[in-house]
Amino acid sequence: MADRGPKRPTVSVPDDWPAHPDLTLALNGMGGFDWDLDSGLMHMDPPALEVFDMPPAEYDNRPETLGCRVPPTESARLDAVVAAALKDGSHSYGAYFRIRLRDGGLRWTHTQGSIRRDESGRPRRIIGVVRDASDEYTQAAERVAVDEERRRHTSVVERTTAALAHARTVRDVIAVLADEQGLSRLGAENVILGLVEAGRIRLVSEGKAGSFVPDHELTRVGDEFPMSEVVRTLTPRYLRSRAEFARDYPDLWPAIEPLDVGSAAYLPLIAQGRPIGVIGLFYRRESEFRDQERNVLVALGSSIAQSLARAMLYDQEHDLAAGLQQAMLPRRIPGVPDAQVAVRYRSARLGRDIGGDWYDVIPLPNGRVAAVVGDVQGHDTQAAALMGQLRIVLRAYAAEGHAPATVMARASAFLNELDTDRFATCVYVDADLSTGAARFVRAGHIDPLLRHSEGICRRLPVAGGLPLGISSEFKRLDYPVTTIHLAAGDTLVLCTDGLVEQPGADLDDGLRQLAREVREGPQDVQQLAERLCESAAERSGEDDMALLLLRRLGAPEHDIAGRFRQHIAPADPQGLSAARHMIRAAVRAWGARERSEEIELVADELITNALLHTDGEAVVNIRMPHSVQRRLRLEVEDNSSSLPRRREPGEAGVSGRGLLLVDRLADVWGVEPRGGGKCVWCEFNCP
Template structure:
């Protein structure tokens, strides 16, 4: 064949290359012998490729075989990258490439690379002027099996001897390949070049894998499924901890080396790849003969035989233990940071931050104790402590005040301090004041600094020496930043919440008055979460009549508006009670007031007016929880008290009055709904549980009324604490809680007060006269004989005035306390009583047309007297004292 037999431009350069010397590998007799002795297609193509490349000193080469559909597929290559082979893994029959042209034209093709650059502009190598290609067809008679393509980086064409030699190599290779393929596929239905290509591909891929693994710690395997023989190279044997000569090439040995927990997964992956004939991929642990556990990542490809059954798997396995452990550490660190971030993001207060650290950071760092400092006005004080004794906490708190303390040094240097044992810590802080606790042996000191401003500090300690790895130090630095932000947010929240809580407390009574014959205790707790102030309130209102008004209420919502409405209601209630309104009237006035305040809020309220002397109670309720009644034995039960709608809904609402008696030793428990309401809970069941808890607590303490008021007051204080914050209960409060406890407890050893009351119909003088006489009898029965007549006379004057000038009913009350007798007469006349001057000689009224001298007598004979409006009524009262002598009668 002549060099110029093919069209195409010859590259410029020196003349033809000299013919090969006799006895070289390219000399036809030697080439023929080598090719004819190849016993299988794979070795034949590799031999032909090596002969061609070496014979003409080519840079690279490739053999392409024609498939049944006419497309060409590269099967054997030398010095071609995977990128180029993947790019041209299938070549169409009409391609301008030399491989396809040689097959189409059935002749040798010599072509310069520059002629292909227009069709493949992205391949830079084709634009180089000295690159040429030679493509020789693999012809068997008129049938073409494929082509051999050689790349030569020098001028072209070679001499005629070269062309003849290449043609001879191609012809012998083609005929030998035809023979080998016919022997191997004659019995295979549908067999042909496609099957041959698949068989040849396994060897080609194995060769490329070997090249890829040559510079890496990766081993190769070849697994024959028919025989079960598993061939490992030396590197793979070393990965499994075996010497190559000790590996018996049995797949059972391989499975036995796999960690028991991973065998089933590997077996499934192998079965699936054999079933589909696709890629194999598995990551698993192995247990080496020395007991070390390593993790391998294996990949492979299953190849089928000429019958289409899976015949073998060729692949590689790489030790990825360090990479896997590093990834696990990174994942652990990332998950931990996310966990801590999530926990601290939910932490609202400083206390929440300490709790989140105890639950997440301490276990993550393997630590045992933490103290969290907060900066305030240049001082560091412990905001939360966990795992330290009281003595250690005291010493650490005191040490933080010194400039050279560990926390102060960390803040000055701006980075965490790590001490892996006591010696390292004592070397830096030898002073006795900084001496670490005896039960702790390693420490991390974190500065908490946000935007160049000190937020606080944190000391985390271990009860044993601890080595802090680079990962530990990185993790601690990350957590310190998260903790700083959480602390800054929590501190601001606590400050704001303290301000709002103080606002709430200012609106509540600072102190409850000490009253005779009554023990009173109150508690207010803000909600555990949230910053806004609530609308819960309570109050205790001593009345001039000696009775006591107790009130508790709850304005809807949590806001400054709710607090303002609460303040207005509380002030209004105090004013209405001071005016002397009856309980029903008082609640009606409060309801109208809230309706007129131009707010969408409503309020619930419960008001009870108690006479400590006789135990009578008048109670009204506006949508508020029903009080509990606690008897003298300590048993609690819900009291049946009818009520009206909440305040602020209907200005015309009326509120029924419930009248009852509170015997000595019994108590009323008034509370807001925050004590018994929670999400998803049943209100009635919660109230029943509250009553049961109070009863059981009283029974366990043997708490019952013993007639001593001081003891009753102490017990009531303890009960109030138990109700609002039982020991061990850390359930977050979703709402504010207000509690008011009132127990009637007249001191049986020293009775201090007595009272009585009478009623007379308006205009019925007989009833008025009987009331006066009943008063005299009662006063004498109390032992005030010296002032009984005076009291009866003065009361008669007040009763007469009321009967004369008022249209409604008349009430008279008398109360004896500490030797002072107070008499009050109630009527419906709102005019102020006048003291009419009396003529000293005649004893008659000095003003013409004015009759009587009753109020003059009251002024002269009573120790004190006065009058005051009481809601829709008026009260005129006087007091006489047993110690004072009776006045001289006129």
């Protein structure tokens, strides 16, 4: 668009005062018109024709003649404004429109008209002025450009500050600033970041690949480099052109010259009155860095400095917390004969990335081994400190040879004596790997899992008590013991809820998902542990996690599809219920679903008889062999040598009727002496 205004008339200073209105209008680039609406003629004075860039000789007092100067779109818009004013009874109107000059350029013009009406309100004449408005348009455009530039600069600070609000570590800050999205926000070609450490500046981010300046990863504050200069002076340094770069920093220029850099801004990062770093912003274009842009860059540097200071403090606290966590966990896991052990710990994503989860493996007298996984409430250094104390105390009680229930009760009493409002959950197992007998105690913790050598993975419903600390507070220190048989090749999975919890999901669903992952995972416990941790990392859980895998070694009995063994103490209804549940789950997992109810009913009868008629515990064994004719074998052992006797319905009394049920449901059954006791067994054909 042409920016040419009308020629101002050359006149001498008038003698009369005040000046005539025509002279006033002419001197200010304005002209008048008088439009007779009845005749359609429009008189325009010479200054008005000057605005339209039309010679007086070419104008015939007809508005249509001006059509060659007004583009069609502008003419239609102006006609609509005038028509609306005439129709709605207005006494005046005003409008901006463009005219086309004789050289083809466009000029913004403004017209103001006063509508003269008769007594009836009918419009008769329009008397008005027209003036060159190109200067107004230019100034308005400049104001819009300035406002747009101000909004753009403000947006840079706001968007960068918003992105930095989510950065917790120095690495996060670097990611916000130096990735493609960060460079786009900053409008820069590249960004470098250095941290001040003991009189030196360590470059922690060199930005885009290929932009690294060799031998400048570590520079002294006293060196003659722009980063060093802004740290010394605490003042930004702006390099407006490549020539200025080469002139002021000749030692650095050979490394900068090959890069696509036209200008640069180095900003000191100041927090609590001291420099903690420096950021360099590189631009492809040359820039004058006017006052407004410099103010924006200073504000941007302040925002980055605050985020960086917060991130550095977080990293220091994280390093301290991580060191404390590692000090509290066992430095090494002892070798366990006849077993493979794998342990893992993953820190939390909230708080200070530290928690109260722990694991431990404890050698016990007589060749046994204990494994424990626990979780102290909270995600802070206090939780980690309590965890360390509790782990050491529990390890000491176990090493003294106490029974599992006693170990748990004493650990609970110890936690209560610490006078803390924290509690802890825990699962503890005492395993004799030579025989496979494993005794479990659970204090408010999630159930462990057991994967059999043939691949079946099931949840072990271990009887439980109150969490540690709470049980002592309520004087309920009796922890039930659940005994399970670990066959050769079986893998025990102990973990904290951080491995299975998912936001918005039920804990049981998480345990079922974990069981599937264990079942489908590799046999090697180290590989399986890695697989489970990778899977947990993909979920959005924000709790810490401890994991312990223990696999009993030895050649598995390949002719056995599955094996189940459990000890049931007298007067333990929970143990009996757990046995029923596991029998049902095992039988169905082995493909004997059609006879599961019969097997469960017979097992319940034999277990009940053993508990009622003997003074000791009952031991339940179930085996499913691999063979053409699959026959499940159920055995119930007790310490009584008295053999059971089957009675017929007609005999007096009710005792002994259970064996009649066993005889009717089982395909074959019998009784065998076993040392000081006996074993009642039965078999079921499971096609």
